[in-house]
Amino acid sequence: MDERGATVAVDARVGHAGTRIDLDDVTRRYRVGDVDVTAIEGVNLHVDEASFVVILGPSGCGKTTLLNMIGALDAPTSGSVVVGGVDLTHATQAARAAVRRTTVSFIFQTFNLFPGLTAYENVKFGADAARRPGAGERAAQALARVGLGERLRHFPHQLSGGEQQRVAIARALATGNPILLADEPTGELDFRTGVQILEVLEEQARAGMTVLVVTHNREIARVADRVIELSSGRIVADGPPPGGRARIADLQW
Amino acid sequence: MVTREDPGRPGSRGMWLRWSLRDLRQRWAAVVAIALVMAIGIGVYAGLGSTATWRTLSNDASFAELGMHDLRATLSPGTFAEEGSLAAAAAGIAGAEQITTARERLIVDSQIDASSPGRPVLTAARLVGMDMGARPVVDGLWLREGAMPVVGAPVPQAVLEGAFAEHWGLPARGRVTLAGGRVIDYTGVGAISEDLFYEGPEGSVFSTGELAPVYLPLAAAQAIAGRPGQVNDLVVRVGAGADRDAVQAELTEALAGLGVGATVSTREEAYAVRVLYEDIDNDQLFWNALAGLILAAAALAAFNLISRIVESQRREIGIGMALGVPRRTLALRPMLIGLQVALLGTLAGIVVGVLVGRAMLDLLESFLPLPVYRTPFQLGAYGRAAVLGLAIPLVASAIPVWRAVRAEPITAIRTGHLVARASRLTDWTGRLRLPGSSLTLMPLRNVLRTPRRTILTAVSVGAAITALVAVMGMLDSFGRTIDRAGAELAKGDADRVLVQLDTFRPIDSPAIAAIRDAPAVGEIDPGLRLPATALAGDGGEDLDLLLGLIDFEGAAWTPTIVDSAGAPGAGIVLAAKAATDLGVRPGDTITVRHPVRRDDGTFALADSRIAVSGVHANPLRAFAYMDLAQAGLFGLAGATNILDAYPAAGAGPADLQREVFTREGVTMSQAVGRISEGFDAALEQFTGFLVIAAVAVLALALLIAFNASRISVEERRREHATMRAFGIPVRTIMGVAVREGVLVGLLATAVGVGAGVVFLDWMLDSLARTTVPDVGIARHVAPTTLGIAAAVGVVAVAAAPLFLVRRIRRMDIPDTLRVME
Structure with a gap:
């Protein structure tokens, strides 16, 4: 990846309040057919500084549910969720939308790029959504940041999977929002491309963002500042990676 | 192996059926x-x-x-025979045993005053004296409403023709006055078979409302007409298998033997029979074309x-x-x-x-x-x-x-990103640097990304709009034609009253002077109105003309000339439709077959070569005009049979009509302002049917537009979820969907209106030429039609997503984003 020297302007609120995440005794239950399913139970989680956090666990352990609540896409059944200083526990739809617009940004496993927009326009969408001034410039910078400065006018179908995910990251970066939420960002990608994506994400954490990555891949957790392990909706481990933080270059899967 | 006995196995028909039912x-x-x-x-x-x-x-x-006659013997105008003599002549022919029934009638022209306060109804009438109680029936009376007349009632009783009564809004029973001040009661409304569709009096524009057939017992008609014991018409039915041609020939010969001139015509020659059957095929051409178009759109x-x-x-x-x-x-x-x-x-x-x-x-x-x-x-x-x-x-x-x-x-x-495909057009448009935010660009980009889908949607909505424009455009064109005709006749003075005379009278005769001097009459312009035929030659179709001779220089009303070669009064001024059908232009010469009055007062037909001096603005093909100074060509110099009359100061057309009706020689008077009602009635059939078609097409178009748009929104649900994940408000997302709908709708409307106009032109050029040959219908698509087309094409397509706002608002964003495509 080239052009990493370029920086993307991050929202002025990045800092203690802007990146802070507080979950207290959070429980989330769903009703599936006739059955009540507890996806998350009694979770307490606090992220108070910019860092690279990995939420680890097997399928169905509740990690995506947790990410959705942090991302203001879902609300807890009980407990409280405060993100970037905004209490989302009983927030209205509009208030949640405002948090998604200005505080968090998403990277999805299946990218979810807009197929009708070019790479540049997809990224610009992020800046437009967050109502950032100079959206075009931010988009160009973000694409350059992820090494796609030469592919501005390409549509998603003209890009490889890795390139599409990088466009998705650039879109998230262009929002300028301080919290980056990534749900299995390497799930659709081969090892080499996945590593490139992790490098970009790690770099954002170093640049002052809070990056939360949800994954079932233990290898990825090795490069995190902090690993939160979930099992059956509960946090079973929370701390630095066992054996210390590894370099991305050392990863294997 | 797939078996019917094991519906649960993959591949069994039962499983697919159940799956389909779940679908x-x-x-x-x-x-x-x-x-x-x-x-x-x-x-x-x-x-x-x-x-x-x-x-x-x-x-x-x-x-x-109604026992429609097989043969009808009509005595020459002004000729009458003793009652019973015509039937006797029929009974005396060699083939008399083939005749099952014969009935004599007396048919005479008259006038009728069926006015009510504020609504003058003063028109020509035709009294039909007939044997009303006779069985078996020949040309029997169909009583639509009311009761049959009582023979010998103190005030003569009759049945009034139903369409006439309906046209003027007359009740089913009432009292009217005939020529000579003879008051009669009509006890009901109805018609005989020949009048199920009838022509108006000679020289009239439309039949409905201009001629009142009145059916009376034969004796009553004879008394009113001053022809006691006389008849002038015989209707005959022949048995099954009869040699009708032979009976016709023998009857013609037998009547000639009576010393009266008579014409024996067949049932198929009757106007009602001709029109009612011919119209079916012509009309069906229209409906087939429309139905085909609507079906194609569907x-x-x-x-x-x-x-x-x-x-x-x-x-x-x-x-x-x-x-x-x-x-x-x-x-x-x-x-x-x-x-x-x-x-x-x-x-x-x-x-x-x-x-x-x-x-x-x-x-x-x-x-x-x-x-x-x-x-x-x-x-x-x-x-x-x-x-x-x-x-x-x-x-x-x-x-x-x-x-x-x-x-x-x-x-x-x-799944996922690997599914994404796009056309070469999309790849090419990527090079375009379009202004605006990504949300502003998104609708256009989406439309361009899937051109096949966009075009298919636009074409399917457009097809419905095509049908809509074609059907409503037809209504517009008819409406415009009616308006043009009405405006042309009422030009300058809608109070103008056409006064039809019973015969050709000298302009300086006392009868004309009496009309001119009537207190309610301000001014009159005498003219002539004659039937004529423009001969096409070269195997073309001859055209019936209603030839009006007017004073081009002095008359208050003259036709609007839209194209001319020299002074209009120097030749004949034709309708544009007539000129087109004859293949002539101003400056060309046509042959006109017209009546010429001989010295003994009888008429003969003559062919004259007349230069086409101009084309007038009336869309009705039959209307043609010459200068009154050329009346000599018809042997009618100094004579008139129609007057343009204008009310005196302080009087209205109704006053004028009432006054002139009582004057000698007047058979009918009609305010030109009311003539457009006749146009409406004449085109009622088409406009009525077209309204039905328009309602169906409108429903179709809305349904197609809504569904196409709804499916498009459904296909975009993942993108909508992504937008929502980025905090884009639902109203903004709806705005994107609506703008995308507008783009598709504009394309659909452009396709639909364009194709609709082409189809409309085709219908008017090919079908209307056969179906409504007498009217020059120019294509007209009203702004209202374009507005409705745009409303269906743009507004309905664009607004359809709004019906799905609840679904987008309640969307489970994580679930939708997780869905694999």
Whole structure:
């Protein structure tokens, strides 16, 4: 990846309040057919500084549910969720939308790029959504940041999977929002491309963002500042990676 | 191995059927919507297709019910015979045993005053004295409402022709005054078979309302006409298998032997028979064209909508292929969607067809009342419609299914970003640097990304708009034609009253002077109105003309000349339609066959070469004008038979009409301001039917527009979820969807209006030439029609997403984003 020297302007609120995440005794239950399913139970989680956090666990352990609540896409059944200083526990739809617009940004496993927009326009969408001034410039910078400065006018179908995910990251970066939420960002990608994506994400954490990555891949957790392990909706481990933080270059899967 | 006995096994028919039923449960709204689209298409097709047979059967039954004559002997004008002599002559012919019934009648011209306060009704009348109680019936009286007249009543009793009464809003019973101040009571309204459709008096523009047939007992008619014991008409029925031609010839000879000039005509020569049967085929051409267009629009829409549903099963078909399920088995499930649409659409189409047929029948009965309406279920028309209704959705399904099962399994089962495809056009448009935010660009980019889908949607909505524009444009064109004709006749002075005289009278005669001197009359312009024929030559069709001779220099009203060669009064001024049909232009010369009065007062026909001096603005082909100074050509120099009369100061046209009606020689007076009502009545049949077609097409267009747009929004749900994940408000997302709808709608409207105008031109150029040959209908698409087309094409397509706002608002964003495509 080239052009990493370029920086993307991050929202002025990045800092203690802007990146802070507080979950207290959070429980989330769903009703599936006739059955009540507890996806998350009694979770307490606090992220108070910019860092690279990995939420680890097997399928169905509740990690995506947790990410959705942090991302203001879902609300807890009980407990409280405060993100970037905004209490989302009983927030209205509009208030949640405002948090998604200005505080968090998403990277999805299946990218979810807009197929009708070019790479540049997809990224610009992020800046437009967050109502950032100079959206075009931010988009160009973000694409350059992820090494796609030469592919501005390409549509998603003209890009490889890795390139599409990088466009998705650039879109998230262009929002300028301080919290980056990534749900299995390497799930659709081969090892080499996945590593490139992790490098970009790690770099954002170093640049002052809070990056939360949800994954079932233990290898990825090795490069995190902090690993939160979930099992059956509960946090079973929370701390630095066992054996210390590894370099991305050392990863294997 | 697939067996019928094991429906639970993969690949068994039972499983596919159950799966298909689950599809139906999941997509019932879409299936019902497509089925309704088809239902309207095939319903209109079946409904419109039924009317031709209904009309033929009803005409047959009605003429049979009233005992329509097989032969009619009419004595020369002004000739009468002793009562009984005509029947005796018929009984005396060699083939008399072939005659089953013969009845004598007395038919004389008169005038009628059926005015009510504030509404003058002063027109020509035709008294028909007949044997009303006779059995078996020949040209019997159909009493629509009221009672039969009582023979010998102190005040003579009669039945008034129903269409006339309806035109003037007269009650079913009443008292009217005939020429000579003879007051009669009419006890009901009805018609004889010959008057089920009749011509107006010579020189009149339209029949309805300008001539009042009045049916009286023979003795009463004889008394009123001052012809006691006299008759001038004989109607005859012959038995089955009779040699009618021989009877006709013998009857003609027998009547000549009586010393009276008589014409013996056949039933098929009767105006009512000719028009009522000829119209059926001509009208059906219109309805077939319209039904075909509507059906095509429905078929196209069904193809679009079913394609989109099948496309959404692409991955599941791919999985089936990957699992080794035969393609024909995989095709079963999506084909069953087509079958569901076909069955539902056909059933609903039959209901729609019955409703359309019912509406058509109501209209037929109102504008063309017949004593008997035979409207059996038209198995043939509905059978054809059902076959089309079943075939179209199946074909519409087969094409996308064929495409889907031909795909490589590995391609079909791809998910996520690997599915993304686009056209070369999309790749090319990527180079375009478009201004605006990404949200502003998104609608245009989406439309360009999938041009096939965009075009298919636009074309299917456009097809409905084509039908809408064609149908409503036809109404507009008729309406504009009526307005143009009315405006031309009323030009300058809507109070102008046309006063028809009973015969040609010297302009300086006392009768004309008496009219001129009537207190309510301010001014009169004498003129002539004559029947004439423009001979086409070279095997072309001769045109009947209503030739008006007016003083081009001095008359207050003269036609508007739109094209001329020299002074208009120097030759003949034709309607543009007549000039076109004759293939002539101002400056050319045509041959006109016209009456010439001989010295003994009788008329002969002569052919004259007359230069076409101009073209006037009236769309009615028959209207032609020459200068009154050329009256000598007709042997009518110094004579008049029609007057343009203008009310005196302080008087209105009604006052003028009432006053001149009592003057000697006046048979009819009509304010030109009311003539447009006649135009309306003349075109009522078409406009009425077109309104039915327009309602069906509007419903079709809205349904297609809404469904196409709804499916588009459905296909964008993942993008909407992504937008919501980025905090984009629902209203902004709806704005994007609406703008995308506007773009597709604009394209659909442009396609629809363009094709609609082309189709309208074709209908007017080819079909209207046959169906309404006497009127020059110029294409006109009113702003209202364009507005409705735009409303359907743009507003309905654009607004459809708004109906889905609740779904987007309540969308489970994580779930939608997780959905694999």
